[in-house]
Amino acid sequence: MMIQSQPHFRMHLHWQISVWLARCGDTGRSVEVERHAEASRQDGVAADCRRCSRELALKTAESFARLGRLEEAEKELQAWDENGRPGAMNDMLWRRHVAALIAVARGDPAGIAEIEAVLAERDRLGLAGAMLWTRLDLAGALIGSDKRRAAEEFRKAGDEAAAAGAATEQHLAELGLRRLGVRTWRRGQARAGENxxxxxxxxxxxxxxxxxxxxxxxxxxxxxxxxxxxxxxxxxxxxxxxxxxxxxxxxxxxxxxxxxxxxx
Structure with missing residues (x-):
């Protein structure tokens, strides 16, 4: 991260790397996720930016929740709750989203209902990027109880990602379908002779x-x-x-x- 000399901006780079490594589902990179989270935390101290440091707690909570490090994720959420006033609507929805991921990981069916509620609210607000991840997480949460609906949500996520040009999210949706044994295909130009x-x-x-x-x-x-x-x-x-x-x-x-x- 030597390309960015300002700690205030560098901390954002570190937490983006941390979150995306976790979102892509590679639990084997837990050490790397933690390294970037800690580097971001140190940059937050150096930058003396309370607002960004608080946002970092929310991002780190998401990373840890996705890696199955649930107690650490809960501590980060607690830090976010304690260190300031209620956040912006988008942050509040992410806070609910992360708490729902923790609930799902613990086998609490209320977690699925909460992800559905967050999805509906993001849809109402037109938060397309966050909606994609909500739908992907909903699909993943449904695999154990309703594989047919999980496949439907993965398909919807794949179509929405393709329409938005979100290649990573589209790939993850297709991967989810393949793991369910569902045949996938990529949208694109019609084949010769096809309308x-x-x-x-x-x-x-x-x-x-x-x-x-x-x-x-x-x-x-x-x-x-x-x-x-x-x-x-x-x-x-x-x-x-x-x-x-x-x-x-x-x-x-x-x-x-x-x-x-x-x-x-």
Missing amino acids: ALDRLSDREREIATLIGAGHSNPEIASRLFLSRKTIERHVSNILARTGARNRTELARHLNVSETRPASR
Whole structure:
């Protein structure tokens, strides 16, 4: 970390590495996770930034929870609780998320319900990046009790990650499906002779048709009596499933589909 000389900024680099090593599920790197967490803590002291040091406690709690170091994770959450006023909404949701991970690891079914509640709240707030990890964790938590639903959540996470260009999260979703014995595939351009629109659900096809007719997301939402956020999510999935890079290219797919002879 010699590329960053300022401890205030360097501590963020250390905790990002720590969290991502833990999120990627490599428990064999526990020592490395702890090393970066400790380096970040030392930088926090050097920077004398109470706010960032408090945020570090939340990040370290997540890392330890994902590694199964539950007592240490709980101590970090306690430190976060004690060292300041209630945090911003996003931090409060992460605090609940981490506590739910600990509960799931201890076999408490309330942990799954809490992850579902956090997912719903992040969906309401439009926190797409955090939603991905919530859904991935929900899928993982369901494996022991409901493999079918776990697979559905992994599929949703994979589609959302593909639409957002989040390659790591998409890979983890596909890995989760493979571990369940479910066949996976990557979204992309349609194969030769395949109609890209055949990949869409009836609702997605309806929305794609309206996009092709030149309607905006707000217009589509009003026409179908759906929220704008729901339409935005459908549009992202439509682009990912058809391989279209934008609405113009999607309209081109629609035109090709309309002029293609029906298969016999």
